[in-house]
Amino acid sequence: MRLRLALANTCLCACLIQAHTQAPPSTLLRKAPVMTRHAEGSFDPKTTPLAADEATTGTLIGRYSLVKQYHGDLEATAKGEMISAGDPSSGSAGYVAIEQVTGTLSGHTGSFALQHIGVMEGGSYKLSVAVVPGSGTGQLTGLAGTLTITIASGKHSYSFEYSLPAAP
Numbered sequence: 001m002r003l004r005l006a007l008a009n010t011c012l013c014a015c016l017i018q019a020h021t022q023a024p025p026s027t028l029l030r031k032a033p034v035m036t037r038h039a040e041g042s043f044d045p046k047t048t049p050l051a052a053d054e055a056t057t058g059t060l061i062g063r064y065s066l067v068k069q070y071h072g073d074l075e076a077t078a079k080g081e082m083i084s085a086g087d088p089s090s091g092s093a094g095y096v097a098i099e100q101v102t103g104t105l106s107g108h109t110g111s112f113a114l115q116h117i118g119v120m121e122g123g124s125y126k127l128s129v130a131v132v133p134g135s136g137t138g139q140l141t142g143l144a145g146t147l148t149i150t151i152a153s154g155k156h157s158y159s160f161e162y163s164l165p166a167a168p
Contacts, residue, residue: 039106039160041072047082060085066099074160076103082116091123098132108164110138114147131162140164 050063061083068078080099086092097116103109113135118127129147136143145162 036161036163037106039073039162040158041070041074042155042157043068043070045156050081060087066097068099068101070101070103070158072158074101074103074105074158076101076105078102078114080114086120088120092121094119105140105143105160105162108139110136110140110143112136112140112143 046067047064048067050065052059052061052063055061056063062085064082064084066078066080066082070076070078078099078101080097082095082097084093084095086094095116095118099114099116100111101114102111113132114129115132116127116129118125120126127149129149131143131145131147133144142165143162145160148159148161150157150159
């Protein structure tokens, strides 16, 4: 079985190499040009505790609904869910979240999902927020990027580095 799989992979690789070397450059597959952009603004978050379910009853895991209103280069509404654990009052906790963002990003209308992974340890934060691959719709199809959240004096702001495939 391993020999048959190895022969099949070798044959496939040879066929792809042969097709690539024989095809004129104009017919080779190319990625569409990408426009790299920057967006920034503020947002108003609202979290509401959700009831524990069968999976979280009796644990340190908390569930919350998320509702956000984004302002600035991203004019949008977001809805999602966050799951957290730990003891934030002691300076140690973690969370994951997914939010669906719907609105306009620098003139492009559609929706996309953001995935959050956050850890707080000893009062310092490590936070990663990225566009979920393949989640873009409408004029935001193909969107990729990372969002940085800043909280200062109780106010939330974002800086969003993103790319969109160039329009055809």
